[in-house]
Amino acid sequence: MTGVLGRTNPLVLAALGLLGLVASLAVRDLVTAGVTLGAYVLLGVLLLPRGAGPAARWLAVVVAGLSVAWSAWLLGGRDPVVALVAGLRIAVLALPGVAVAPLIEPSALADQLGQRLRLPARFVVGLAAALHRFERLGLVAEQAARSRRSRGLGPGRGPFEQARHGASVTYAVLVATLRDATSMSVAMDARGFAVTHARTWAEPAPWTRVDGAVLALGVAVAVLPFAVAALA
Structure with a gap:
């Protein structure tokens, strides 16, 4: 860049x-x-x-x-x-x-927070994962909308139909986000983030x-x- x-x-x-x-x-x-x-x-x-x-x-x-x-x-x-x-x-x-x-x-921000500011590794990695997930929200919403259209549940032309479609897509994004958060939490616990205090970092800062x-x-x-x- x-x-x-x-x-x-x-x-x-x-x-x-x-x-x-x-x-x-x-x-x-x-x-x-x-x-x-x-x-x-x-x-x-x-x-x-x-x-x-x-x-x-x-x-x-x-x-x-x-x-x-x-x-x-x-x-x-x-x-x-x-x-x-x-x-x-x-x-x-x-x-x-x-x-x-x-x-x-x-990821680069997480490396700096963990190695320069010495913030807890669990918080740093969780923040990095959350930011990566945030970047994917638009893609998840697009996939949810496409899935509804493929089932014949696309938005109508009226404002109420548009609002109903938007609410359904938002709910689908919320469910997908909670599912991803649960998977991430389980993966972090499996890697010892809940109990380990000293960690190494893959990339320099x-x-x-x-x-x-x-x-x-x-x-x-x-x-x-x-x-x-x-x-x-």
Whole structure:
């Protein structure tokens, strides 16, 4: 995967997402929000791999920002500046996590959590397995819908038929998820995760100079809105 962030430690990527929360705390005016978002866009163009993740994820940030701005406009005396700042604060909060989420590989993240942060192996492996399962939810839903259509139980054209079909597919996904979780739990217990405390790891968890530089850059961007707010 090209792009600096495509080769960055997944632990650093997760930290970048959390640093967006820190940066959003300082967004109290339009200048701070504009400077911070400008820094986001610049770094995104320079560091993000092209075509990494679905483009629709950016729409989720836009919808979240607009909904919060609308609520702030209604409840904040119908002041457009207050509404705009509130919406931009959500964008500052959400953009880093939305940008890096598709780049985080569950197995690599688990290696870092277990070897770098020394988290319990049972929790780490369970988290990695859950993230892998989460990635498969769309495929499971598609298979469930295809199975219903093959039995002549496809959705009708009316809204009630569509809602009934969606509820049936959701229930099938829930059942499949619970079945997979039970199988995973049994497999983990069979491998001694319930009683063993010291474990080895199949893959290394390296930390490179690029990882340190990206983390330092993320901290600098998180501090940027505080500096701008202090100077404004």
